[in-house]
Amino acid sequence: MFTGIDIGGTNTDIAVIRNNNIETEKISNEKGISSAFSKIHSGGKIAFSTSQPLNRLMVRSAGEICIITIPGPGLRREGAVKGAVTIRGDVAEDIDPDEIKQIFGETSAEYLAIAGKFSTRNPVLEERVHEVALDYFCDDRIALSHFIGEIGFPSRIATTIINAQLKEVTLGIAEIIGSYIPEQDFFFMKSDGGLTSPDMIFKNPSELYSSSQAAVVLGAKYLTGIDDALVMDIGGTTTDFIPMKNGLPEKTMVDVGGGRTDIKGIRALSLPFGGDSIVEDGLLPFREGVSLAFGGKFRTFTDALNVCGYEIGNFRSSGVIDREISEIVLNSYLDEVSKAISVFSPNLIIGTGYLAPVLMPEISAITGIRISVPEHAESANAVGVAVSRVSLSMKVHYDSEKKKLSINGELRQPPGKLTDEELIEFCAAELRKTALGLGSPPEDCEDIEIQSFRAYDVVRERAGTGRIVDLCISILPGISAEAP
Amino acid sequence: MRTGIVYHTDYLLHEQRPKHPERRERIAYTLDLLDEEEIWEEPGIKKIEPRMATEDEVLAAHNEVYFNYLTGIDKKGADIDINTYGPPGFLKGALLSAGGAVCAAEAVFSREVRNAFALVRPPGHHAGRSFGGGFCYLNNVAIMVRAVQNSGYKRVMIIDWDAHHGNGTEDIFYEDPDVLYTSVHQSSLFPGTGPVKDAGYGEGKGLNINMPVPPGSSDNVYRYLMEEVIIPAGEEFRPDFIAISAGQDNHFTDPLTSLALTARGYADMMSEAVALSDKLCNGRLTAVLEGGYGVEGALPYVNLAIIASLAGLDLSGIREPASYEPLLRYEVNDKALEITKKMVSKLKKVHSDYWNFI
Ligand SMILES: [Zn+2]
Numbered sequence: 001m002f003t004g005i006d007i008g009g010t011n012t013d014i015a016v017i018r019n020n021n022i023e024t025e026k027i028s029n030e031k032g033i034s035s036a037f038s039k040i041h042s043g044g045k046i047a048f049s050t051s052q053p054l055n056r057l058m059v060r061s062a063g064e065i066c067i068i069t070i071p072g073p074g075l076r077r078e079g080a081v082k083g084a085v086t087i088r089g090d091v092a093e094d095i096d097p098d099e100i101k102q103i104f105g106e107t108s109a110e111y112l113a114i115a116g117k118f119s120t121r122n123p124v125l126e127e128r129v130h131e132v133a134l135d136y137f138c139d140d141r142i143a144l145s146h147f148i149g150e151i152g153f154p155s156r157i158a159t160t161i162i163n164a165q166l167k168e169v170t171l172g173i174a175e176i177i178g179s180y181i182p183e184q185d186f187f188f189m190k191s192d193g194g195l196t197s198p199d200m201i202f203k204n205p206s207e208l209y210s211s212s213q214a215a216v217v218l219g220a221k222y223l224t225g226i227d228d229a230l231v232m233d234i235g236g237t238t239t240d241f242i243p244m245k246n247g248l249p250e251k252t253m254v255d256v257g258g259g260r261t262d263i264k265g266i267r268a269l270s271l272p273f274g275g276d277s278i279v280e281d282g283l284l285p286f287r288e289g290v291s292l293a294f295g296g297k298f299r300t301f302t303d304a305l306n307v308c309g310y311e312i313g314n315f316r317s318s319g320v321i322d323r324e325i326s327e328i329v330l331n332s333y334l335d336e337v338s339k340a341i342s343v344f345s346p347n348l349i350i351g352t353g354y355l356a357p358v359l360m361p362e363i364s365a366i367t368g369i370r371i372s373v374p375e376h377a378e379s380a381n382a383v384g385v386a387v388s389r390v391s392l393s394m395k396v397h398y399d400s401e402k403k404k405l406s407i408n409g410e411l412r413q414p415p416g417k418l419t420d421e422e423l424i425e426f427c428a429a430e431l432r433k434t435a436l437g438l439g440s441p442p443e444d445c446e447d448i449e450i451q452s453f454r455a456y457d458v459v460r461e462r463a464g465t466g467r468i469v470d471l472c473i474s475i476l477p478g479i480s481a482e483a484p
Numbered sequence: 485m486r487t488g489i490v491y492h493t494d495y496l497l498h499e500q501r502p503k504h505p506e507r508r509e510r511i512a513y514t515l516d517l518l519d520e521e522e523i524w525e526e527p528g529i530k531k532i533e534p535r536m537a538t539e540d541e542v543l544a545a546h547n548e549v550y551f552n553y554l555t556g557i558d559k560k561g562a563d564i565d566i567n568t569y570g571p572p573g574f575l576k577g578a579l580l581s582a583g584g585a586v587c588a589a590e591a592v593f594s595r596e597v598r599n600a601f602a603l604v605r606p607p608g609h610h611a612g613r614s615f616g617g618g619f620c621y622l623n624n625v626a627i628m629v630r631a632v633q634n635s636g637y638k639r640v641m642i643i644d645w646d647a648h649h650g651n652g653t654e655d656i657f658y659e660d661p662d663v664l665y666t667s668v669h670q671s672s673l674f675p676g677t678g679p680v681k682d683a684g685y686g687e688g689k690g691l692n693i694n695m696p697v698p699p700g701s702s703d704n705v706y707r708y709l710m711e712e713v714i715i716p717a718g719e720e721f722r723p724d725f726i727a728i729s730a731g732q733d734n735h736f737t738d739p740l741t742s743l744a745l746t747a748r749g750y751a752d753m754m755s756e757a758v759a760l761s762d763k764l765c766n767g768r769l770t771a772v773l774e775g776g777y778g779v780e781g782a783l784p785y786v787n788l789a790i791i792a793s794l795a796g797l798d799l800s801g802i803r804e805p806a807s808y809e810p811l812l813r814y815e816v817n818d819k820a821l822e823i824t825k826k827m828v829s830k831l832k833k834v835h836s837d838y839w840n841f842i
Contacts (some may be wrong), residue, residue, distance in 0.1 A: 073747055073785040075521050075792060076801040084805040087513050087520075088780055092805035117520060154522045456496065456512040458780075459503050 001044030002483060004386025005036070006215050006379075007052055007173070010236035010276060010287065012036035015219075015382035020484050024379035026354065028290065037180045045439070045482075046181055049189035049211040049385045050173065065164060066109035066137075068100065069157055070116035070125050077157065081129075088468075089121030089397070089404055095128050104136035112137045113160040115145035117153045120409045121397045140168040146409030147203035149395035159206050159263055166205035174198050187390065187438075191264045193218050193248055194391020194477030197438050206263040212381060213242050213268050214249050214477075219384030220350040221247040222479055223374035230346035232337075232363070233380070234353035236276040237287045241340050242268040244350070248477060269340050273333055275302040275355050279321060283329045292317040302355070304329045310358050338367050348372060352380035389480035390440040393451070394473050396427050401458045401466025420455060420469060427473050435475055443481035449474055485598030485767070487795035488532040488591045489523070490584040491515070495605050498577035500569045505740060505777045506619040511605055517784035518791075528795040532591050532600065534584035536576070537627055541586060544630035545623055545656050550614040554578075554621060565617035567674075574606075578621040581606055585628035588770045589725070593635060599758065599769040599794050601730070602628075603787065607774040609646060609729045610675060612655030618648065618675055625729050625772050626656045629663060632725050637768075638662045641723035643714060643757060644669075645706070646731020646774040647741035649678030653729065654692055661687035664721045666714050668706065670734070670743050671696035680831045683838070690838025693717060695831065697824050699742035700817020701734075703749030705824045710756050712828055716841035718760050726761045726769040728754075732776025732786045736815040737808065740777050744815040747782065747789045751802045754793035769794075781808075 002017040012033060015024045027036040040046065069077040072084025072093060081100055084093040112133055116126045123146035133142055143163035145156040178184050187195035190207040193214035201207055213233070220231045227247045233240045242249055249266035272285035279299045290296025292303045293313035303318035307326035341349065341363075351360035351373045364371040376383055397406045398414065405414035407430070418426060432445045451472040458466035496508045523529055542551055557564075558575040581604040588600035608625055610618030629640045642657070644650040644667040654677070657663040669678050684692035695709055718726070732750070734743035745753075754771070761769035771790060776783045782804075789802045804812060832842045 071801055072805055073803050074517070074788055074801055075523075076798040080801060082806070086780070086805075087516050087784060092807045094806070152522045153520050154525070456508055457502065458509060459507060465502065 002386040003040060003044060003046045004215070004382040004384065005040065005046070005048045006212055006381040006385055007033065007048065007050035008212060008235065008381070009052065013379040013382035014039060015376070015379050015386045016041075017383070017386050017484060022376050022383060024376050024382060026379060030290065033176060037177065040180055045187070046185070047187040047189060047195050047385045047388065048177060049215040049381065050208060051210060051212040052173070064109050065111045065113060065161055066103070066107045067157070067161060068103070068112070068114045068129050070095065070119070070129070071153070072117050074117060077153070083116065083125045085116055085118040085122045085125055087118060088399060088402060089118060089406065090402075091122065091124060095125050097128075097132050100129055100132050104133065110137070111141045111164040113143050113145075113157070113164040115153070115157040115160045119144075119146040120149055120395065121404070121406055122411065123409050140171050143167055149393070149408045159204075162206050162263065163204060166208075167202060170201060170205040170208065174202070189215055189385050189388060190391070191266055192251060192391060192477045193384070193388060194475070195388050196390065196392060209263050210249070210266040210268070213240055214266055215381040215384035215388070216240070216352050217242055217244045217249045217384065218247070218388050218479060219380030219382070220244060220352055220374070222383055222387045222483065223376055223380055224350055224372050226348065226350065226372065229348040229350045229372070230341065230344045231350050231352060232341070232356070232360075234351070234355040234359060235274045237272070237274045239271045239274055239337065240268055241270075241344060242266065243344055243346070247479070269343060271336055271340055273301065273336065275300065277301045279304050279325065279329055281325065283332055292320070301329065301333065305355070305358060312355070312358060334362060334366055337363060341367055341369065350374070352377045354378040387479050387483035389444040389478055390435045390438050391475050391477035392431055392435055394427055394431055396423070396469070396471040396473065398423055398469040398471070399458075399466065400468075420467075423469055423471065424450065424473065427471060431473060431475055441480070441482050445475055447476040447478060449476055485595070486528050486530045487791065488530050488588060488597035488600035489791060490532045490534050490588045490600060490602040490604065492534050492580065492584065494577065494580055495584075495603070498574060498606055500571055500619070504569075506606060507779075509779045510776065510783060511603060513780050514603065514784040514787045517788055521788065523788070523791065526795065526797070528797065529791070530597050532587055532597070534580055534587045534602075534604070536579040537582035537586055537622070541627050541631055542579070542582065542622060544634060545613070545626040546611070547614050550616075554616070564621070568617050568619050570621060574621065578606055580604075582608065582622045582624045582627040585624040585770070585772045586631045588772070589628045589632050592725075592768050592770055593632070593637070598767050599761065600771070601791055601794055602770065602772040604773055607731070608652065608772070609644060609650035609731070609774050610648070610652045612652040615652070619775070620652060623652045623656060625727050626653055628770065628772065629657070629727055633662065637724035639721065639723045640664070640725050640727060641718050641721055642666065642727045642729060644729035644731070644774075645734065645753065646729050647733040647738065647743050648674055648731065648775060649694065649696075650729055650774075651675045651677040654678070654682070657688065658684055658692060659686040659688040661691065663688075664691045664693070664717065664723065666693040666695070666717065668695045668697060668709055670699060670701070670741055673741060680827060680834055683834050690835055693831070693835065696827060697743070698817060698820050700744050700815060701820040701824065702736070702744040702816045703746055703752070705820050706745060706749055706753050708821060708824060709828070710753060713831065715756065715760055717839065718764060720839060720841050722764055724765050724768065726757060726765065728757060728769065728771040729774045730771040730790060731774035732783050735776070735778055735782045735786055736812050737778040737782045738776065740775075742815070744812065744817070746804055746812065747786050748799070748802050748804075750786050751789040751793045751799045754790050755799070758793060758796070
């Protein structure tokens, strides 16, 4: 049994795949997230996607977040304190606990971001600051940068600031989930569409950023068998356009609050209109609540569609909207949609979301582009989460001369001196072991790719030659071999 | 206006012998640091792709016999001097290094960037008209200066702060009335040239200013020489362009020299040079990497300091880590400034006929 749950802004979608049968359910978040979770039966594989922590993130003012950076010699960084880690991962200068205690004593901030230069090669200074911080901050509001792994200190700082604010929300969601699923035996989906463990998400919650959109793409792929198309997801508050390539979303970097971050987003375009968008004299880009057609008290885009002749929900309740306004609203929506589609010039559009069966034929008629609306399109997101497989990335820094190996910012003992090939083999085996440990079937661990590789030799006058390698190696996301 | 950085991954290819101090790591670590600092994302920075220098460009600085000699030994490799081996195929790397310097200056003159740093190797300032050596095959700075002159900007000032005397550059411009060569170098170090009395010849008389400094010379010595000699000479000379032979081997951690400059000292010196270029020649300045062998310790953040100064970035984080402080205290010679002042008074005697500021 495979269960996928996507926690969206307005609804929570659930898909349960048993044998060859897919059951889906959409539950309004107004009934409380617990009401959705109570429908989950434990057993089998259970996975969640949600972009909610980031969507709900109010970028906090400077006073609310304390930033400690450990740049050592180099460019000036906000929040710089004493301490330096060298390129080789050695500590060239320790932190000064008194300096840090003084900063913590004076700040009224409740969130803390700790980021050190080259911390991915030696996290010890970040950890020392963290130790001091525990007397001043709640650990749920402290984020460290070395878990983010990727090289690029300014981006890691920016992402850590975001993570400090996301961690608590993410832990909160996991706690609610955990009360229904024992022993945290579930997965979270990341922005790349792959699944990972809750522990890894707590270390870098920004990984959730585009997970809901990624889920839609995997669902569209699974339900149609198509690899390349534009996925158009018509939700309650937005309509998203997400290109799908080889059955996966395309990655892109994300700016949050004006700064570059290490947050992995996916290529997508979002219109601020969906089925719950308010209708007054025209279509407004926000949601206030449930449509008349679904027993709510708000005049929405869904109601306008009913006035135009569709039969969605309790369509007779929608009649209070003026016919002329309904048509204007529909036409202006279709207008915006065709403009958005033209950005991607697709050969095929897969429609998902509960309005897809209604609107996609109209869109095909206007644009002349082929469409596909699979069965269960309304919960493609949850289906995508259910069928996805575990995907993991390892950012590795190996220094054979100093006998140092750091994997995702955590120091490990290297198993002797390794050639490049042996290092790659070792890391691939570690990846497989971790994925198997998370319950991945062996067939899901075969698709291993080296994303980047850089190496150079180190020479000492008398001692032998060493080698420094930076490597990023991943099990690629995709649909699990076990999915029926 | 931005600061250009010339760089190419092929600069990591050249290697004389694996344990030679002028080796790949020199730039590999710097690059590692620039990536970690995300320097390429800075709005004030632009990456410039180099090309190989052309034969014509090379022959504007070196004579044909020497260039033919280099071409001849390129196939099988040969020793050029006791420290300098030309491995098979070395010429391609040398041409890309010289071409990188030329591209840096071209980008400055086309106003694509305000100023530039050519992060190139192998270095060049020991290569003269008809000789190589001291890890150098082609004189990158000289080839660049000649290219600038041939584009119509005749007057060029060279500031060579590499710890070693730039005997090659001196040789090429010794009689040139349009090129002012100034060099601060550790006295009695390789190649042994560069005394105060070598002041230029013929039309170039007075335009060769050698400033040998004692071991242990630190930031205060360099600041003194900038203020007392280099800046006033530049102001009087009024160049169209300033070229810097930026050797980073005067840092106190450098294993081959005994000078004691700090990262901040470099940054301040470069900032003064940038200010001078603003005053004299619309900010047209190009720095070209020469030596620097403290490959994993200081070279990366010293190169970063130079970039930060060129780009006008905040320099308050340019410093030394605490663990280096004892070494710095050990390396600094308190008498160096006094000795340098004596050298300058001698220099003023040698040059008094050629300069009004003296
Ligand atoms: Zn040198």
